[in-house]
Amino acid sequence: MKNSLLLPFLYIISICLPFFQVQALHLDIHDDDSIRSTINSMTGELMNYWNGTDCKFVSSYWWLTGASMTVLLNNGILFDNNTYTDLVSKSLMYNAGSDHDYQPSDEYFNLGNDDQGIWGAAAMDAAELNLKQVDDSSASWLEISQAAFNRISGRWDNVNCNGGVRWQAFPWLSGYTYKNSISNGLLFQLAARLARFTGDSSYEDWVNRIWDWSTSSGFVNTTNYSVYDGSKASTNCTTIDHSQWSYNLGVYMTGVAYMYNYTQGDNIWKKRLDGFISHATSFFINNGIAWDPQCENTGTCNIDQTAFKGILMQSFGNAIRLAPYTRSKLYPLIETSATAAALACSGGYSGNSCGVHWSWDNSTWDGTYGVGQQFSALEAVQMLYVDKYPKLVTLSNSSDNRSNSSYASANSTTDNYEVNVSRPTEADRGGAGFLTFLAAFLLLGVSIWAMIEDEEGKIPSRTHQSNTETFEDKKKDETIMNV
Numbered sequence: 478m479k480n481s482l483l484l485p486f487l488y489i490i491s492i493c494l495p496f497f498q499v500q501a502l503h504l505d506i507h508d509d510d511s512i513r514s515t516i517n518s519m520t521g522e523l524m525n526y527w528n529g530t531d532c533k534f535v536s537s538y539w540w541l542t543g544a545s546m547t548v549l550l551n552n553g554i555l556f557d558n559n560t561y562t563d564l565v566s567k568s569l570m571y572n573a574g575s576d577h578d579y580q581p582s583d584e585y586f587n588l589g590n591d592d593q594g595i596w597g598a599a600a601m602d603a604a605e606l607n608l609k610q611v612d613d614s615s616a617s618w619l620e621i622s623q624a625a626f627n628r629i630s631g632r633w634d635n636v637n638c639n640g641g642v643r644w645q646a647f648p649w650l651s652g653y654t655y656k657n658s659i660s661n662g663l664l665f666q667l668a669a670r671l672a673r674f675t676g677d678s679s680y681e682d683w684v685n686r687i688w689d690w691s692t693s694s695g696f697v698n699t700t701n702y703s704v705y706d707g708s709k710a711s712t713n714c715t716t717i718d719h720s721q722w723s724y725n726l727g728v729y730m731t732g733v734a735y736m737y738n739y740t741q742g743d744n745i746w747k748k749r750l751d752g753f754i755s756h757a758t759s760f761f762i763n764n765g766i767a768w769d770p771q772c773e774n775t776g777t778c779n780i781d782q783t784a785f786k787g788i789l790m791q792s793f794g795n796a797i798r799l800a801p802y803t804r805s806k807l808y809p810l811i812e813t814s815a816t817a818a819a820l821a822c823s824g825g826y827s828g829n830s831c832g833v834h835w836s837w838d839n840s841t842w843d844g845t846y847g848v849g850q851q852f853s854a855l856e857a858v859q860m861l862y863v864d865k866y867p868k869l870v871t872l873s874n875s876s877d878n879r880s881n882s883s884y885a886s887a888n889s890t891t892d893n894y895e896v897n898v899s900r901p902t903e904a905d906r907g908g909a910g911f912l913t914f915l916a917a918f919l920l921l922g923v924s925i926w927a928m929i930e931d932e933e934g935k936i937p938s939r940t941h942q943s944n945t946e947t948f949e950d951k952k953k954d955e956t957i958m959n960v
């Protein structure tokens with residue numbers, strides 16, 4: 478699994494690719510068959526990365542599997558097609574770990590509050606869609622989500638910045654020094670969804686606590702609803718990284734849409750929802766098409782960033798479902814984004830792998846592929862069916878009424894251990910993050926298998942201090958994607 482294997486593969490890829498750059502997916506948004514075959518193609522490409530042994534995608538990060546569970550779950554219900562239903566339930570359970578809190582032993586020493594938050598949100602999807610639980614004796618989907626919420630909120634830290642949770646969960650991880658919008662935005666969203674689902678007012682208290690902190694810290698600026706990336710805790714959040722990424726706004730916007738619905742259209746939440754929609758359409762839409770200007774302008778989107786537009790598309794869909802008045806503004810943007818995303822899918826071995834750059838909008842694949850690209854494009858196209866999305870249940874009409882607001886609420890780090898693995902030392906983890914990469918193309922099949930080996934134990938990624946440290950990382954990620 479070392480670099481020696483990589484070169485021959487890259488050679489094969491570079492020889493073969495020109496032959497496979499066939500037609501993009503030509504999506505006709507007014508034709509049901511066209512939409513469905515586009516969705517099936519995109520799903521198939523996504524599932525080429527599935528590893529059934531550990532219930533995760535290969536060549537990707539853990540959170541991306543969590544995010545993808547949402548699109549697969551809705552796919553199965555929308556098309557009454559249970560091809561992946563068991564796979565999704567099994568993955569949601571397996572990745573929750575033995576304590577049912579999304580701190581599984583194989584991710585524990587890499588755990589980000591954002592990773593745990595996105596998985597908690599996926600379990601919430603399962604609860605809201607009334608997905609049958611795999612094993613009657615284990616926790617309900619709601620309880621699993623409550624556990625993730627309790628773990629993350631248990632790390633709320635008033636010592637620095639007057640509140641907020643950090644990016645990474647534990648002190649031995651380098652991102653522990655950073656507080657950011659994605660972690661706090663996901664916690665906010667979880668609190669909002671738990672409030673709506675259970676009607677328990679303590680979740681609403683958390684909603685308000687996180688919202689107030691997010692705005693007073695300046696991470697969310699309510700003058701024009703910019704959502705900034707984050708800040709080092711050591712500066713007391715006085716020095717904010719002002720980079721803006723679509724998924725940061727997206728996770729807050731979804732939470733706000735839930736609160737709007739839960740409060741039956743409260744004006745306070747309407748104003749906030751309108752604020753995010755207005756900022757999203759001015760900042761993350763280019764000629765009607767979703768984009769992340771910070772990396773797409775320069776062609777430097779890393780593995781995480783390829784998935785951000787999928788989260789933005791989810792938030793557009795959630796706004797339409799929970800606040801139907803927003804449909805007239807958002808649905809046309811889903812149509813134009815979906816059309817452009819499909820045009821960007823003419824790459825890779827099959828000729829239908831999707832790229833990151835949708836706003837090119839000219840049938841040109843950008844040369845990148847991966848789980849994030851497939852996830853984002855699939856979210857855009859599947860959201861064309863937002864009006865047919867299933868109704869959400871609450872605790873009162875769920876078929877599984879198990880709820881436990883104190884599930885996994887103990888929050889001392891030693892209590893959280895599931896396995897007796899010694900903590901990695903700084904020396905073990907090395908200095909700067911480094912990835913080695915192996916891409917193995919099964920030449921006789923359509924599957925693309927790729928693996929990442931993370932020597933450090935923590936992949937430097939996401940948007941963390943994006944304007945300073947990640948240039949080298951981005952270059953590495955770019956090398957990975959641009960074969």
Ligand SMILES: *[C@@H]1O[C@H](CO)[C@@H](O)[C@H](O)[C@H]1NC(C)=O
Pocket residue numbers: 517520521556558559560
């Ligand atoms: C069900 O989904 C699978 C996987 O996406 C697809 O291959 C199959 O064609 C679908 N079945 C129908 C009847 O659409």
Ligand SMILES: *[C@@H]1O[C@H](CO)[C@@H](O)[C@H](O)[C@H]1NC(C)=O
Pocket residue numbers: 528529530531535926927928
């Ligand atoms: C799939 O997961 C198993 C268990 O973690 C691992 O041993 C195997 O290498 C993985 N396969 C790929 C292709 O990554």
Ligand SMILES: *[C@@H]1O[C@H](CO)[C@@H](O)[C@H](O)[C@H]1NC(C)=O
Pocket residue numbers: 692693694695698699700701
């Ligand atoms: C929002 O941004 C504006 C300027 O961009 C700034 O003047 C204002 O202080 C910010 N608000 C907060 C609460 O940080």
Ligand SMILES: *[C@@H]1O[C@H](CO)[C@@H](O)[C@H](O)[C@H]1NC(C)=O
Pocket residue numbers: 698700701703721760
């Ligand atoms: C509004 O948003 C833009 C882009 O996000 C930002 O540069 C600007 O400072 C903001 N202005 C105010 C008044 O908040």
Ligand SMILES: *[C@@H]1O[C@H](CO)[C@@H](O)[C@H](O)[C@H]1NC(C)=O
Pocket residue numbers: 636637638639711712713
């Ligand atoms: C951060 O703010 C708190 C309370 O406002 C203060 O006690 C602490 O010293 C500050 N820390 C730094 C590093 O400025």
Ligand SMILES: *[C@@H]1O[C@H](CO)[C@@H](O)[C@H](O)[C@H]1NC(C)=O
Pocket residue numbers: 737738741742798799800801802
């Ligand atoms: C809340 O969501 C439901 C289901 O989508 C919708 O019918 C209802 O109109 C929404 N409530 C408000 C106040 O928009």
Ligand SMILES: *[C@@H]1O[C@H](CO)[C@@H](O)[C@H](O)[C@H]1NC(C)=O
Pocket residue numbers: 837839841
């Ligand atoms: C499509 O747009 C991109 C970005 O503007 C450009 O680099 C590329 O050459 C265009 N491709 C075609 C076929 O026009």
Ligand SMILES: *[C@@H]1O[C@H](CO)[C@@H](O)[C@H](O)[C@H]1NC(C)=O
Pocket residue numbers: 868869870871873874
């Ligand atoms: C479940 O109940 C809620 C109200 O508590 C309602 O809005 C929703 O439509 C119901 N879901 C289903 C699937 O009937």
Ligand SMILES: *[C@@H]1O[C@H](CO)[C@@H](O)[C@H](O)[C@H]1NC(C)=O
Pocket residue numbers: 878879
């Ligand atoms: C939960 O459901 C079971 C049976 O479906 C019922 O006996 C029980 O009373 C319910 N509990 C609550 C709190 O509604």
Ligand SMILES: *[C@@H]1O[C@H](CO)[C@@H](O)[C@H](O)[C@H]1NC(C)=O
Pocket residue numbers: 881882883884885886
């Ligand atoms: C709720 O979770 C707590 C902590 O995990 C546990 O001690 C308690 O027994 C659970 N309550 C129920 C009713 O399952």
Ligand SMILES: *[C@@H]1O[C@H](CO)[C@@H](O)[C@H](O)[C@H]1NC(C)=O
Pocket residue numbers: 631886887888889
């Ligand atoms: C979680 O930790 C905080 C701060 O260390 C503490 O105040 C709180 O009581 C803890 N909560 C539980 C449920 O242990």
Ligand SMILES: *[C@@H]1O[C@H](CO)[C@@H](O)[C@H](O)[C@H]1NC(C)=O
Pocket residue numbers: 896897
């Ligand atoms: C893990 O370590 C604790 C404390 O050292 C010990 O009590 C426990 O038995 C160990 N568990 C396993 C599975 O080895």
